[in-house]
Amino acid sequence: MEQQAVLSYDGTLEGFLTCVFTAYEEKLKVVAINASENTTQQLFTASYEVITHSGKAKRVWLSLKKKTSAAGLRDLKWAFLSEISQMEMQLYRMIRYILAENVPVDRDFSHPAVLKVAQAAKKVGREKHRMEAFVRFRRTRDEVYFAAIEPDFNVLPLIKSHFKNRYADQKWIIYDLKRNFGIAWDLAAVNYISLDLDPEVGISGAPEAYFHSSEIAFQQLWNQYFTSTNIKSRANSKLHLQQLPKRYWKYLTEKNL
């Protein structure tokens, strides 16, 4: 019986690509790829702890690039950020398929892994877009515009440039409370940061200790606008909920003040 391999890695995209490299190099029959915490020893399987190696990762990425459309590469990257369990195996199967064929196949949605990856990417894309819409900055006492979010998928890396282009002349921070890291623009560059946040800071409102004295007034003005722009005789709560799923309400000043 051919031995089956379970790979574990550090949870980064580079780490995952190193796994792919290792699988090819050692001709492994990979059955699972896990971010390191959840590896368990099993009968008839060999466990490999893969150490991230940026040179190896790059080689995989470059050979993928040659055979994959921009949309296909984006799908791979975005699906990876979905953090959906066992997504690595789908990605791995798709990559094997791409590398095995001579023509580009990354848009072949009749292949199960390609389809699964595209579907996951689509979900991530949707949340990326929602975060670009639903982030609500609050002006702090020290003139930094601060927003906290808790997205289902790890989308901060994907929304970086959007906010950088848009808010070039104000300092801002967008913080992922769930993953405990954020991105911060200091008028020169966007950096990844990690903070010890007082739970008081919350996701909306404006406790005086941290926020500018006019902050609550603007939240109220926005609320007023939101209320006044509604047309009661066209009410459609089903549609409203569909577009503004309840799980996002906590971010929205107009729903959560």
Add this chain to the structure above:
Amino acid sequence: MDYERIKEKLSILADAAKYDVSCSSSGSKRKNTTKGLGDSSGMGICHSYTEDGRCVSLLKILLTNHCIFDCAYCVTRKSNDIKRAAFKVQEVVDLTIHFYRRNYIEGLFLSSGIFKDADYTMERLIQVAKKLRLEENFNGYIHLKSIPGASDELMREAGLYADRLSVNIEIPTKSGLKLLAPDKKHEDFIKPMEKVKNEIIQYKQESLFIKSTPKYAPAGQSTQMIVGASGESDRDIMYSANFFYKKYNMKRVYYSGYVPVAEDPRLPALNSKVPLLRENRLYQTDWLLRFYGFDIRELLNEQNLNLDLEVDPKLSWALRNRHLFPVNINRVEKQLLLRIPGIGLKSVNKIVQARKFRKLNWEHLSKIGIAMNRAKYFITCDSREFEVKEPSSEYLKNVILKTSSGKFRKETGTQLSLF
């Protein structure tokens, strides 16, 4: 800033502006290259949704709801007994900037009742846009409503600062306009449209040769028509829309189901329902014209003055043209793929991509995400089983309606469910 006073004005002047349905903030290319505030180079973003399901992407307000005119269908009309208010230019600028900095909005949609005369009002709208661009270094989206009757010079200036300009035609037929907006003349709408169109054309030509030509209304112009206020047919509405698209290079025509705002013998009664489904069908028809290669005469004509409310216009067209179907998914050219009920633009592209690799069967198609309950009667593919061969169109329509009851009957939003 006197927040309480501003809040009151906001409640009055947002309330009065809400009937304008145009909300799109896409289609402009104003990059933030100045390290200033804002960027409108991407797709527009809906930052929120009202409880009636419409997208909130712009701060949409009137500069004032004082008006010297008396259009029957409008809350702001002179004879309506309501609270009046007016924003100062600087107040609108401040609100826009503070809302934008908090990521509430993509920009400003500024309209107005007519203060004194068309030019006086237009001038103030322009002042707001000018301040935002020149003093605040603002690159977000600005949509200005052109006041019917405003002069050519002002229309030219407006386009230098705004991304989009619109004149709302509101009533699709000349006779309806005469009846409901006696103060307005058809020419008053057409003249600014003509001016904007010509300026855009001129800008495009000049910018080929002169790099520094200032941008002119980069997101083009749009207009809006009220549906169901003056007894017009769907054909009247869509032929007007088609005319504006072709003649004035409109980027968008919006359709707005009439919300009763006045007791008036010329208008539907105050308690009549907003024709939401009809509005939705008009938008679907609009999409078919703009993206699916349909000619207006195929969808509405002497025999079909109004759209079918029960089924979407593409299905309705297909049911009238059964001789063209069924088509083979694996062979038929793209133009005809686009005409199959239940298959939208995205699915068409997926089919075109996927069929390069293998012949598609029912299973592939439903995985791709096409609405099989409609599509299956109009296609063949790499599967053996066919649907009932030659059922009558009437029979088919009933079957499709039955199998899709939830989706069709409750489809009342302006958010489109597209084919």
